[in-house]
Amino acid sequence: MNEVRVPKTATARGSILVISAPSGSGKSTLTRRLMRAFPGLSFSVSYTTRAPRAGEKQGRDYFFVSQKVFKRMIARHEFVEWADVYGHLYGTAHRQLQAAQEAGRDILLDIDVQGHRQVRQRLPGAVSVFILPPSFRELERRLRRRHSDAPEEIARRLHTASQEISRWPEYDYLVVNDRVADAAQALRAIVRAVRFRRPNQAGRARQIVSTFGG
Numbered sequence: 001m002n003e004v005r006v007p008k009t010a011t012a013r014g015s016i017l018v019i020s021a022p023s024g025s026g027k028s029t030l031t032r033r034l035m036r037a038f039p040g041l042s043f044s045v046s047y048t049t050r051a052p053r054a055g056e057k058q059g060r061d062y063f064f065v066s067q068k069v070f071k072r073m074i075a076r077h078e079f080v081e082w083a084d085v086y087g088h089l090y091g092t093a094h095r096q097l098q099a100a101q102e103a104g105r106d107i108l109l110d111i112d113v114q115g116h117r118q119v120r121q122r123l124p125g126a127v128s129v130f131i132l133p134p135s136f137r138e139l140e141r142r143l144r145r146r147h148s149d150a151p152e153e154i155a156r157r158l159h160t161a162s163q164e165i166s167r168w169p170e171y172d173y174l175v176v177n178d179r180v181a182d183a184a185q186a187l188r189a190i191v192r193a194v195r196f197r198r199p200n201q202a203g204r205a206r207q208i209v210s211t212f213g214g
């Protein structure tokens, strides 16, 4: 019911949507909901050198690779962007974006603030959303409750969060994840709005204008 069917011309390319947030803000929770609401949206599966968490699957959540493989990919210019986040390497492969864009599908990138900067420079048409936790204390509570990271890792993520959070002015949209249902609704509204941006509708508008003759 949430999927908005927007007619696209044969030449329409999908949009690139970037979502960033300090770790623990609820980005994965919200992203999962968004993907369920829009089956037509692709998810960009990143490469990372960090170890899989319980329940994470190779090729679905990430492509888990060694440092050696990751560095070879950097040398071969296979990444649109890459960054060192919390001591591990993460990157988005060009191949991921190309496949979605050629199919005219919108694609969602869950990447950090450093990756967002690189995407902004290289792909100026990308639209970005920053998710904020309601407060530092609530972020800490969520990270501890998730039980997926060791205490030192949580401390490192909280320290980084204080720096990341100051980058909110670089984003197109801001969503505070206080009540998850409200934040999810806001994200759905953003995806719908992106689909109606002029560049995404221009082909259709031209077709309609051509029916006016003169």
Ligand code: ADP
Binding pocket: 021, 022, 023, 024, 025, 026, 027, 028, 029, 030, 142, 143, 145, 146, 177, 178, 179, 180, 181
């Ligand atoms: P991220 O992907 O940003 O690191 P997660 O989606 O893993 O964060 O969420 C971190 C923890 O907070 C999880 O245990 C999740 O269930 C919980 N959480 C997410 N959103 C909310 C919310 N709005 N209110 C309370 N808890 C939340």
Ligand code: 5GP
Binding pocket: 020, 021, 022, 023, 046, 047, 050, 081, 082, 083, 085, 090, 091, 092, 110, 111, 112, 113, 114, 115, 116
């Ligand atoms: P996690 O280890 O919790 O899955 O992710 C840690 C951080 O790395 C998150 O902020 C996430 O958005 C970011 N991240 C995941 N994939 C990429 C990527 O391909 N590039 C960049 N720059 N960051 C990424």
